[in-house]
Amino acid sequence: MGVERRRGRADIRTPRPKDVRIVEDISHHSVPKESPLRRVVPGVFMADVQKLLNWGRKNSLWYMTFGIACCAIEMMATGAARWDLDRFGSFFRATPRQADFMFVSGTINEKMAETVKLLYDQMAEPKWVLAMGACACTGGPFAGSYNVVPGVDKVIPVDVYVPGCPPRPEALLDGLTRLQALIAQEGLRAVPRTAAERAAVGRSAGSSAGRPVEPAGSDASGEREVQA
């Protein structure tokens, strides 16, 4: 009986398909439906490169080992076994050169602001920033102090804000999934540097993929909306 059970699936013979079949359920597909490129054999998946790239990026967000204040304790808890950020493909990296992503977890004073900026600049593109906690969002309890920067978005661009003092790990995980949703919408040029560049990328990708690269709402207000 044991031997029988051990016969794996590889032994089960499936008839070879007589013909390729049309996969209909790939939404947002840039290849026209009637194109032969959409004819696939079972076991072969197709997607547009942009989608694959975004999928890879959003599921391997390696974040920098960088804690600033009390919020960092909660970030470490989120990274540890109980909340387990690893299951989202996120790991601590000990150097900005290998990090895609930075949790800004704490109060930014003016001296630390220089360090945060330096580390951000050392990270390779594409890169994202999550402001964790009241301090990183607005200065929190220390806003208005003579040495505190009222929010890390005064120093580096921020993609997602997670309020709380400190935010619970669940809130942080929510922030991370929101960031993933944001990344899922990004184009091949994840980070257009200038407004003109951004407009150009939006036009070309928008015409081929049928949707804008930047999420709607990335307008003068500067907020990047998340459309999950």
Add this chain to the structure above:
Amino acid sequence: MSDTGEAGAPAVNQERLAASEALRAHLGTAVPGAEAVVRPDGELDVRVRAADLEAAARVLAGRAPHPLNYLACVTGLDWPERGRLEVVYTLYSLPGPAKVHLRVEVDRSLERPSVPSLTSVWPTAEFQEREVFDLLGVWFEGHPDLRRILLKEDFEGHPLRKDFVDRRPPWRRVTREDYQP
């Protein structure tokens, strides 16, 4: 000063009280300019003029058999209504019961209000005096390395002065588009 004579206050440490009394009598002869007061809680308050500070410190630090060999804290205070800046050295004796607050005041309207540094008596004073210098703007004469310790080197003013005004320009939010690496 502290008024620990109220109901519910912890019992006065009698040994400390006796040590303070002895120290007060000793200081009266060793440093005539010092005004020493034994507080109700048994601790000793010593007020000195800036010129006598180092002499008083050496007497306290060298006092046998219980030298005040542990400088626990250097505190700075701003008294704008009196026009004074005050520096308080809080001292303990590790072998004995004594606890002393050594106080010195300086005119806050001076461009460089200064008191002598006690780094040569208690090396611990180095960083703590830098902190008082950084936040309150008291210059410690004879300090080996009087620089800002908490704030940026180019910070303007001394923020814990009561009349400090934050003159930083308003903050602007940075976006990806206008970020300058």
